[in-house]
Amino acid sequence: MKTLRMAEIAHVAVVALLLMMTVSDAAPGLNITSYYSPKNAQRPVRDRTDYIILHTTEGSKKGSLSKVYRNGEANYFVDEQGRVYRIIDKRKVALHCGTSMWNGRRNIDLFSVGIEVVGYHNKDITSAQYRALRILLAELKRIFRVPDERVLTHSMVAYGEPNRWHRKPHRGRKRCGMLFAKTSVRSKIGLGKAPAYDPDVRAGRLVNADEYLANMLYGRGRDSTTMGKNIISHGRSAWDIAGDDHDKPGTIYVFPDGRQLRGNEVADWRKIPTGTKVVSAEPDMVERDGIVLVGSTGCSAKELIGKACDRDDTYYFLPDGVLKSGRELLPAEQNKIPPGTRILVGYQLGGRITNMKSAFDICGAAWNATTTQYMFPDGILRHGGEVNERTIPKNTLVFFK
Ligand SMILES: [Zn+2]
Structure with a gap:
């Protein structure tokens, strides 16, 4: 058997190093650990990676991480401290989008990397999360050559099949990750261009079932600079602030006189005075x-x-x-x-x-x-x-x- 000469060994080492550099997500300054789901081994490798999809857990780290881990529901998970967990290999299919469509293409899990961020769709994330996402996204965009306008939110791609409320397939099934459509948030995580409109609604494949969401994703809503503006005013209703959660017990209304009511205790929505603050309870x-x-x-x-x-x-x-x-x-x-x-x-x-x-x-x-x-x-x-x-x-x- 022929032995490798020193020059060849050096060449092999350099090639291996280059290969590692081009595929590794372990960028300097990123606190990243492997916490692979038991589902990772059986998941197929994606043929293509055209999108990066951002999610918010809508709950605390504890419950979300164990569920995402158990079911292999994301490629990455970012906690409040900016720690990043690898859940499913970045090249493999994670189940994070559910029923989804973008530009006529369905089942977006097969074409995307999914990132779960601990937080809520309408609340600002921590500075440690901004920092971690900026580094992680830069790496993933480079590895998979995904342009900024194809870094999307789950709420952009999720859609619902006809049901008792909507006779047609519709956008607006989820508000997940909504804040990542905001211009100010995108710039802080290193993203420039965003999609200008919903291609499936425009083409008539879907109808829009959530005006508020559409405004936040593509309308004037995404350019407002305040995050989680949570005071009820003439132009801003309980629905505008809390959406589907407005009548849930986890939403608390603090009236200007200090009195508090839970969302499920409000009898007449027209009687909530302007100046009322809307806050989320610690999630039960x-x-x-x-x-x-x-x-x-x-x-x-x-x-x-x-x-x-x-x-x-x-x-x-x-x-x-x-x-x-x-x-x-x-x-x-x-x-x-x-x-x-x-x-x-x-x-x-x-x-x-x-x-x-x-x-x-x-x-x-x-x-x-x-x-x-x-x-x-x-x-x-x-x-x-x-x-x-x-x-x-x-x-x-x-x-x-
Ligand atoms: Zn989601």
């Missing part, structure tokens, strides 16, 4: 992919999900493994939902998978929809985008919309 729950995860405080079912709490299409997965519908929950249980409970609202129980009955037999084409939920015998909930019809274990319970 996190909602993701339609699943409500109950946090540490043990609120009542009504506080958590409002009027849906005792309906028979609401399902509670109690931490001791017991499943109950809203109607089956005892009054004592209604009053204090234990931390760790997972809740599905507005679902139909399709029954169990057996040798004779597949997921498709139970819910048809919805078997692989991200709104369909599977309770595996191991107690883990997986949505339709995460399961393989042939390998779903027997006895898995199917819930669909």
Whole structure:
């Protein structure tokens, strides 16, 4: 066997070094650690990478990181201290967009890197997060040659299939990552150009179902320099500030006289005086992919999900493994939902998978929809985008919309 000469060895070393330099995301100044999901090994490598998608967790680090890790729901996760976790290899498919479309192309997970940022769609992030994102995005843009206008927010690409409120496929299913459309925020994370309009709404493939969101993504809203401007005024309603969360218990209204009401306690929205401050409570729950995860405080079912709490299409997965519908929950249980409970609202129980009955037999084409939920015998909930019809274990319970 021929031995390598010194010059050849040096050449090989230089090539290897160059290769490492061009593919590594470990840039100077970035606090990055590998925290690979158990799903990482089985995920396929993407054929193309045309987008980088930014998300906000809408909840605290603790619950979000464990869920993102468990299900492989992002390539990267950035906490409040600016620490970056690698969850799914940057070249592999992470499940972060759900039902998605951009410029006529669907299933954006197959063409994008996903970054989860701990925070909320309408709140400023920490300076450590700004710094980390600036470095991380610079590396990813360079590695995958993604121009600034293809660094998008989840809310830009998510869309909803027709449902009881919208007869047509529609944009506005999620507000996730909305702040990353703001001109001031983009400049702080090193992004210049942003998409000027929604290509799928313009082409008529989707209808716009969230005016507020559209204004924040493409209209005048994105150019306002104040972040989280949270005072109610004549031009600024509770809806403008808190959106879907305006009537949730996690939103608190502090009136000019100091009195406070939770969103679910407001009876007449026209009677909220101007000058009222809208603040978010420490989250008692996190909602993701339609699943409500109950946090540490043990609120009542009504506080958590409002009027849906005792309906028979609401399902509670109690931490001791017991499943109950809203109607089956005892009054004592209604009053204090234990931390760790997972809740599905507005679902139909399709029954169990057996040798004779597949997921498709139970819910048809919805078997692989991200709104369909599977309770595996191991107690883990997986949505339709995460399961393989042939390998779903027997006895898995199917819930669909
Ligand atoms: Zn998202």
